[in-house]
Amino acid sequence: MNIALVGTGNVGGALAQQFIKAGHTVLMGAKFPLSEKSILLATKIGEDRFTSIENAAKQSEVIIITTPPDMVLQVIPQLGNITGKTIIDATNSIRTRPENYATAYHAIKALTQSDVVVKCFNTTGFENMLNPTYSGQGIDMFCAGDNKAAKQLAQQLSTDIGFATCYDFGGDDKVELLEKFALSWINLAIMQGIGRDLAFKIIRR
Numbered sequence: 001m002n003i004a005l006v007g008t009g010n011v012g013g014a015l016a017q018q019f020i021k022a023g024h025t026v027l028m029g030a031k032f033p034l035s036e037k038s039i040l041l042a043t044k045i046g047e048d049r050f051t052s053i054e055n056a057a058k059q060s061e062v063i064i065i066t067t068p069p070d071m072v073l074q075v076i077p078q079l080g081n082i083t084g085k086t087i088i089d090a091t092n093s094i095r096t097r098p099e100n101y102a103t104a105y106h107a108i109k110a111l112t113q114s115d116v117v118v119k120c121f122n123t124t125g126f127e128n129m130l131n132p133t134y135s136g137q138g139i140d141m142f143c144a145g146d147n148k149a150a151k152q153l154a155q156q157l158s159t160d161i162g163f164a165t166c167y168d169f170g171g172d173d174k175v176e177l178l179e180k181f182a183l184s185w186i187n188l189a190i191m192q193g194i195g196r197d198l199a200f201k202i203i204r205r
């Protein structure tokens, strides 16, 4: 699958490395392709993957947004024609959010007028995306949104990179709850001081 990662920071870099390992074709859509900050990542995944947001989106079937949430207002106009493409929103509107929208997900849906949008890859730290295995077991991922096909794609991509199960958290009405779930991880890992080597896994009887 051709995947564009918009944002080349912690999350974009971790997902890129994992998708490449899983055999996907990855392009990095950057504000400034090969900025000083992207050089380290480029040494790992190759300089040739770095391009403009517009070009990365154009060449990909899946666009994953990994910028700060408020920045989606700048990113969306650069995505071009997104007909037939799936947008995955990995952001959390915790410290900032796009003005006039509850979350980046809501801004993406409203401004692109696309229904093929899903929230995923937001509920755990980037280190867990880079290595979702604890004691030989995959941890879990979660996704939310109204579009079933987009959720199935996010679930497939999650298991491709080593998450055990990507649970369906519900529709658009559960997107904000999924961000609160991410905040629960942040609370335990950072505010309560457990540390970032912690992950959620559902166990069932």
Ligand SMILES: NC(=O)c1ccc[n+]([C@@H]2O[C@H](COP(=O)([O-])OP(=O)(O)OC[C@H]3O[C@@H](n4cnc5c(N)ncnc54)[C@H](OP(=O)(O)O)[C@@H]3O)[C@@H](O)[C@H]2O)c1
Pocket: 006, 007, 008, 009, 010, 011, 012, 030, 031, 032, 035, 037, 066, 067, 068, 069, 071, 074, 075, 090, 091, 092, 093, 121, 122, 123, 124, 125, 126, 127
């Ligand atoms: N960190 C985590 O563990 C984690 C986990 C789950 C979800 N998230 C969410 O994922 C998102 C990214 O987090 P992160 O830790 O990866 O942040 P980060 O390391 O700061 O990376 C953000 C990336 O977005 C780029 N960016 C900023 N403004 C942009 C714009 N206007 N156009 C294009 N690109 C732009 C930055 O480029 P420059 O460096 O050139 O500014 C950088 O590459 C956030 O919404 C966060 O809530 C984070």
